[in-house]
Amino acid sequence: MTKFSDLNLDPKVLKAVADAGYETPTPIQAGAIPPALEGRDVLGIAQTGTGKTASFTLPMISLLARGRARARMPRSLVLCPTRELAAQVAENFDAYAKYVKLTKALLIGGVSFKEQEAVINRGADVLIATPGRLLDHFERGKLLLTGVQIMVVDEADRMLDMGFIPDIERIFSLTPFTRQTLFFSATMAPEIERITNTFLSAPERVEVARQATTSENITQSVIMFKGSRKDREGTEKRKLLRELIESEGDGCKNAIIFCNRKVDVDTVAKSMKKYGLDAAAIHGDLEQSHRMRTLDGFRDGTLRFLVASDVAARGLDIPNVSHVFNYDVPSHAEDYVHRIGRTGRAGKKGTAIMICNPRDERNLADIEALVNHEIPRGGDALVAAPEAAPAEAPASPSAEAKAETAEKPKRPSRSRKPKPSAPKAEASAEPQTADAPKSAEAIETAEAPKEPSGSRPAQTERKSSTRGNASGRNAAPRGGQPVGLGDDMPSFIAKSFEERLES
Numbered sequence: 001m002t003k004f005s006d007l008n009l010d011p012k013v014l015k016a017v018a019d020a021g022y023e024t025p026t027p028i029q030a031g032a033i034p035p036a037l038e039g040r041d042v043l044g045i046a047q048t049g050t051g052k053t054a055s056f057t058l059p060m061i062s063l064l065a066r067g068r069a070r071a072r073m074p075r076s077l078v079l080c081p082t083r084e085l086a087a088q089v090a091e092n093f094d095a096y097a098k099y100v101k102l103t104k105a106l107l108i109g110g111v112s113f114k115e116q117e118a119v120i121n122r123g124a125d126v127l128i129a130t131p132g133r134l135l136d137h138f139e140r141g142k143l144l145l146t147g148v149q150i151m152v153v154d155e156a157d158r159m160l161d162m163g164f165i166p167d168i169e170r171i172f173s174l175t176p177f178t179r180q181t182l183f184f185s186a187t188m189a190p191e192i193e194r195i196t197n198t199f200l201s202a203p204e205r206v207e208v209a210r211q212a213t214t215s216e217n218i219t220q221s222v223i224m225f226k227g228s229r230k231d232r233e234g235t236e237k238r239k240l241l242r243e244l245i246e247s248e249g250d251g252c253k254n255a256i257i258f259c260n261r262k263v264d265v266d267t268v269a270k271s272m273k274k275y276g277l278d279a280a281a282i283h284g285d286l287e288q289s290h291r292m293r294t295l296d297g298f299r300d301g302t303l304r305f306l307v308a309s310d311v312a313a314r315g316l317d318i319p320n321v322s323h324v325f326n327y328d329v330p331s332h333a334e335d336y337v338h339r340i341g342r343t344g345r346a347g348k349k350g351t352a353i354m355i356c357n358p359r360d361e362r363n364l365a366d367i368e369a370l371v372n373h374e375i376p377r378g379g380d381a382l383v384a385a386p387e388a389a390p391a392e393a394p395a396s397p398s399a400e401a402k403a404e405t406a407e408k409p410k411r412p413s414r415s416r417k418p419k420p421s422a423p424k425a426e427a428s429a430e431p432q433t434a435d436a437p438k439s440a441e442a443i444e445t446a447e448a449p450k451e452p453s454g455s456r457p458a459q460t461e462r463k464s465s466t467r468g469n470a471s472g473r474n475a476a477p478r479g480g481q482p483v484g485l486g487d488d489m490p491s492f493i494a495k496s497f498e499e500r501l502e503s
Contacts, residue, residue: 002030008037010062012099017058020095026051031206033059036182041203043196044184047215047341050208053092053317056152056182061097063150064125069103072120073147074127077175079168081158083108083130083288084295088317089154090128102126107133110288117142131159131167138174145174156185156192157334165191172199186341187334214337214371217344221378222354222364237355238271241327244353245277245305248323251351254298255323257307258339260331268327269307279305310335318342326354329363333370 004017004025025033028046036042036059046052060076069075080086090106097104105119107129113136120127120143127134137143151172153159159168181200185192196203214220225240227233245252257272259265262283272279280294280303297303299318310330321343330336336354343350354375356364368374 007033007058009033009058010065010100012065013058013062013096016096016098019098022054025054027208028052028206029055029058031208032056032182032204035204035206036060036180037062039063039180041181041200042183043200043203043205044182045186045188045205045207046184047186047337052154052184053089054096056154056184057089057092057096060126060150060152060182061093061100061102064102065100067125069123069125070147071123072142073144074105074120074124075147076126076150076152077134077145077148077171078126078128078152078154079131079134079159079171080128081130081155081162081164082311083110084291084311085155086128086130087292092317093126093128104128107137108288109133113137113140131164131171134171135167145171146176148175148179150180150182151175152182152184154184156183156195157187157189158338160189160191161332161334165195168195169199186337214340215344215350217348218340218350218352220340220352220354220375222356222375224358224377225355226358233357234267237327238268240355241268241325242272242275242277244325244355245323248351251322253320253322254301254304255306255325256318256321256339256342257305257325257327258330259307259309260328262309264328265307265309272305272307277305278303279307281307282311283309284311310339317345319345320348321345322350324350324352326352329354329356329360329367331363333363333366336367337371 002025003023004014007025007030009017028044028050032042032044032055036056042056044052044055056078060078064075067075078086078089080089086106086108090104093102093104102125103119103123104126105116105124105128107116107120107127109130109132116133116137120137134143138145153168156168159165181203183196183200183203223240223244225237227236241257245255257268257279259268262285265281265283269279269281280297282291282294286294294303294306295318298306307327324340324343326336326339330339340350340352343352354364364375
């Protein structure tokens with residue numbers, strides 16, 4: 001079996017590696033370090049968590065051990081897609097170069113330009129940067145890239161996802177043509193392959209695993225979830241997440257929960273804290289100092305749960321992560337590989353559980369096609385019964401209407417003033433005596449229950465009687481009877497006539 005001592009590394013570097021507790025290189029390290037020490041270009045393809053960072057850090061330190069950097073002209077350049085990954089590479093550099101007199105500069109957002117410029121002016125052997133901040137310093141005239149001997153591109157596929165490819169191409173054009181290039185990626189999209197064909201010269205291709213495969217040390221499962229109602233889906237989904245964490249018992253020592261949206265990251269973190277789970281959020285909208293404190297707390301064990309967006313999915317080396325929960329199915333299949341790669345690292349066992357809504361089944365199919373195997377379904381019992389409806393949920397429409405009617409106080413009906421007596425021309429019609437039978441319509445109107453306030457039955461009857469007659473109220477209907485004070489006379493007018501006759 002290959003050991004680090006067989007890789008022709010600088011003795012001081014080997015001593016630092018031994019201090020870190022490593023004896024045997026991973027497959028990507030064993031394949032990439034020898035050609036890198038020979039000065040050749042390297043194209044490394046390996047899944048996340050396989051030790052790619054040491055694959056370029058160790059040979060770079062060995063090659064730069066001799067020589068000295070000049071002001072504003074770094075001797076090597078490492079490009080990383082995120083601030084967290086750049087900071088992690090800087091930590092690895094400090095650990096492996098502690099017996100070698102090399103200087104480094106870390107150029108990331110969220111840090112003062114003046115502080116970074118001061119480090120650059122003193123001279124840096126190793127410049128570790130994100131593409132945006134690096135170009136900012138270059139355009140300010142504070143940085144020259146003509147002295148770069150070794151250039152490293154880490155997590156190139158993540159660079160593609162974040163839209164950094166034009167910046168990468170520009171940075172390549174600013175460095176010498178004779179540079180050595182170490183290029184690492186977990187997947188090889190067509191755009192990534194185009195860049196490697198353009199900027200790498202006869203690279204040594206080191207592929208230690210099939211592209212976009214997941215580690216065999218990770219136990220994967222997916223929970224098919226459907227909310228009982230759309231307005232309760234978020235609450236029930238967060239409840240399911242807590243049940244999944246509880247079901248893992250003591251085996252869930254810590255976990256990263258990944259969400260697709262930043263707003264969901266904050267919501268899930270607050271919900272977990274509300275129910276007594278030690279959780280904190282990390283995403284791109286937070287200040288860099290806050291993000292670093294949160295990551296440090298998760299690394300040293302003072303924080304148990306880290307709720308994150310994909311800013312934490314790529315390249316972060318957080319040891320001993322027992323579980324990864326995908327609260328959302330990632331929109332890009334490659335992100336699934338990187339998310340679950342936060343667990344099961346360095347040969348350890350890990351567990352990855354994903355929650356899938358019916359609308360995410362297409363993304364799930366894309367993931368299974370990418371990793372070339374079906375993710376086992378499990379935990380149906382946890383979602384079989386939907387969350388009980390809250391006490392304040394509205395009742396059925398009929399019951400709700402009855403309750404509302406019962407609660408409303410009845411307003412006293414306004415007494416209707418009798419209309420003035422009919423004109424003399426109409427009063428000549430044959431009067432009705434008290435003993436005379438009333439018309440069928442008048443009886444029905446008199447026996448009908450009183451309408452609630454605001455209704456106008458008499459007006460409605462008059463409208464219905466004239467409906468369909470072009471000439472209005474005085475037009476004769478089909479039966480030949482005139483519409484006026486005959487059988488169609490309203491009940492309240494008939495009543496006033498009867499009172500007069502009795503008097």
